[in-house]
Amino acid sequence: xxxxxxxDCVLVLVILLNLGMLAVSRLAxxxxxxxxxxxxxxxLPLSADVLEGESPGVHALVIAVGTIAIKxxxxxxxxxxxxxxxxxxxxxEPFIGFTASxxxxxxxxxxxxxVATRLPLPTSPISTLIVPVALSTLLLGLLTLVSRLKAIxxxxxxxxLENGVFILGLLLxxxxxxxxxxxxxxxxxxxxxIMAIVVYQIRREFDHMDTHLxxxxxxx
Amino acid sequence: xxxxxLVAVPxxxxxLCLSLPTSPLxxxxxxxxxxxxxxxxxxxxxxxETPGPGDLFGLDPxxxxxxxxxxxxxxxxxxxxxxxxxxxxxxxxxxxxxxxxLLAALSLLCISQHLGLLWIALESASLxxxxxxxxxxxxxxxxxxxxxxxxxxVGVALALLGIFCVxxxxxxxxxxxxxxITDLARYxxxxxxxxxxxxxxxxxxxxGTKMGLAPLHSWKPDAYGxxxxxxxxxxAGGMTLGAFTGILRLFQICAAAGLSTFAGSWLIVFGxxxxxxxxxxxxxxxxxxxxxxxxxxEHMGVLVVGVGLGTAGSYASxxxxxxxxxxxxxxxxxxxxxxxxxxTNDIRQVRGTLIRSPLAGILMLAAxxxxxxxxxxxxFFSELGIVLAAAQNNRWWVLALFVLTLAxxxxxxxxxxxxxxxxxxxxxxxxxxxxxxxxxxxxVTMLGAATALLALGLGLGAYQPTxxxxxxxxxxxxxxxxxxxxxxxxxxxxxxx
Numbered sequence: 001x002x003x004x005x006x007x008d009c010v011l012v013l014v015i016l017l018n019l020g021m022l023a024v025s026r027l028a029x030x031x032x033x034x035x036x037x038x039x040x041x042x043x044l045p046l047s048a049d050v051l052e053g054e055s056p057g058v059h060a061l062v063i064a065v066g067t068i069a070i071k072x073x074x075x076x077x078x079x080x081x082x083x084x085x086x087x088x089x090x091x092x093e094p095f096i097g098f099t100a101s102x103x104x105x106x107x108x109x110x111x112x113x114x115v116a117t118r119l120p121l122p123t124s125p126i127s128t129l130i131v132p133v134a135l136s137t138l139l140l141g142l143l144t145l146v147s148r149l150k151a152i153x154x155x156x157x158x159x160x161l162e163n164g165v166f167i168l169g170l171l172l173x174x175x176x177x178x179x180x181x182x183x184x185x186x187x188x189x190x191x192x193x194i195m196a197i198v199v200y201q202i203r204r205e206f207d208h209m210d211t212h213l214x215x216x217x218x219x220x
Numbered sequence: 221x222x223x224x225x226l227v228a229v230p231x232x233x234x235x236l237c238l239s240l241p242t243s244p245l246x247x248x249x250x251x252x253x254x255x256x257x258x259x260x261x262x263x264x265x266x267x268x269e270t271p272g273p274g275d276l277f278g279l280d281p282x283x284x285x286x287x288x289x290x291x292x293x294x295x296x297x298x299x300x301x302x303x304x305x306x307x308x309x310x311x312x313x314x315x316x317x318x319x320x321x322l323l324a325a326l327s328l329l330c331i332s333q334h335l336g337l338l339w340i341a342l343e344s345a346s347l348x349x350x351x352x353x354x355x356x357x358x359x360x361x362x363x364x365x366x367x368x369x370x371x372x373x374v375g376v377a378l379a380l381l382g383i384f385c386v387x388x389x390x391x392x393x394x395x396x397x398x399x400x401i402t403d404l405a406r407y408x409x410x411x412x413x414x415x416x417x418x419x420x421x422x423x424x425x426x427x428g429t430k431m432g433l434a435p436l437h438s439w440k441p442d443a444y445g446x447x448x449x450x451x452x453x454x455x456a457g458g459m460t461l462g463a464f465t466g467i468l469r470l471f472q473i474c475a476a477a478g479l480s481t482f483a484g485s486w487l488i489v490f491g492x493x494x495x496x497x498x499x500x501x502x503x504x505x506x507x508x509x510x511x512x513x514x515x516x517x518e519h520m521g522v523l524v525v526g527v528g529l530g531t532a533g534s535y536a537s538x539x540x541x542x543x544x545x546x547x548x549x550x551x552x553x554x555x556x557x558x559x560x561x562x563x564t565n566d567i568r569q570v571r572g573t574l575i576r577s578p579l580a581g582i583l584m585l586a587a588x589x590x591x592x593x594x595x596x597x598x599x600f601f602s603e604l605g606i607v608l609a610a611a612q613n614n615r616w617w618v619l620a621l622f623v624l625t626l627a628x629x630x631x632x633x634x635x636x637x638x639x640x641x642x643x644x645x646x647x648x649x650x651x652x653x654x655x656x657x658x659x660x661x662x663x664v665t666m667l668g669a670a671t672a673l674l675a676l677g678l679g680l681g682a683y684q685p686t687x688x689x690x691x692x693x694x695x696x697x698x699x700x701x702x703x704x705x706x707x708x709x710x711x712x713x714x715x716x717x
Contacts, residue, residue: 165384
């Protein structure tokens, strides 16, 4: 099995994990699936180097380690901790039901494969699946974001969306300086940290995490 | 050295705010930090040299101009906040440190020439602003904070995607193109046009969310309505300009690649839609701070419409950015003053400001006239400039829609807010603590800051010194001719009529 096949397999798994996240109702399972997805993605920068017959460079190694540490371990840990300390463990009555959202998700995946054929890459990428998988991950993240009610699931949706951007970023390892990549990871981490604090406050203030009950103004 | 100072000064003063023991000392650090930043900014004029192709940081005409606007606004807000602040539940240390963090992030944004760094700075700015919105505590402030945080995070994620698409467009070229504005502009014709278009659109949506362009503005009324007015002033006049800079950077690349018509028409579409949305929601709104937030949506629309209308429109747009900063600052300062007097956000309960405090009434009236673009305030000239630019380009539909929607906003704002200034004060109301003689210093600082910004707006509307005009013209020119051509403009002192 060469690096090409491995990359393709990983990308297919990423899509399956996305659909899995849409299907589960337990919040903790969703977070674990996200952690698995991030761990899988962390190895992709390395495979890009291996594919070209080189040993993994420092750049790719730093990104892989950073991704594993922040997206694979620290962020899921924070989210799981919030879920454990709260009473609510399940997503109840989402705007779009679980089965229906998997169906919509599958349609979005098909759509993004369709769009990707109309966006030819200027150079041949490490895997032709990268653009469609990035697009579908992005769209499924957005779907989670708009169709679920719990603040914590919305954070999860945002993280999946960010993973989609990360996949597209794989095409650009050579272009972006390490400084920028680390800055992006750091911003993501601080962002999720602040979100976690706000989620915690929401729960204290309202005794639940339902954002649609945040009532008040509907005019806009 | 100047570049380092621009980011380091607010950071150092921010840490100082975290560590100082008493409230007056921390206030002094706030004012000191903002004014030191202003001093560094003023000293940096005129820019020594334009950034080279490989430079990650530099002062180009556009970034330098926006940086100066932001610095002036922070200096005024620092003074205002000294009078505004009261004991609150939220930690004052964290609050003031976040204000400085916001200033540092926005400065970094203005001086960064690399698209990735620009993104990092913008994201940092929204993270620093989040605790500021949660200032008042309680469910409503929490809702506003959550909306702001989530929408802006998604927005900037889309903007990052847009930047990545621009980066993919560079892979068509054989050599490596660094993602700096100068380098991208130099090799613009070698970029892949399809990916560049996709990148611009995603960036427009992403940065547009942060800027508050409709239809992605829905966080704005909540955030401006719930955060303390000085913070709303910083966001409406400063942070939005930062996001606007992001859009302009992408526009510069598109213009260099010969896609200015494509990019310009999308800017006009988004801009007109924003003004129209503001027109719909301004009418019949009963919360004056939310109403002011919608006027901010309107002014963001005016900014992007101007850029879409060629060089003449861009000049008007830069002028508008300046007056938007001065005016949004003054307007939210006055909203904060009125809020302190009446302790309510409801327009119907605020009556007779002119009788209770004649000076505040007059200032509020002036700020309203300035917002609605009445002469002799500067916004009249910038909006007139955009109308003329539209006429020059034979964009009659744009002109008609622009004037019509602006007129609706004008009527909406005036009918809602004029009764606040005139009329009789509600009966049985006791004078607030703000009006007691011992709080005279509060009134002086709050109204003083608003007066200074309004006077600047009035002065720059009536008479424009050559320095200011030159800076605006150069920034507007750099939008359509970015990068290395700017070197030629730096030596060229000719001023257009």
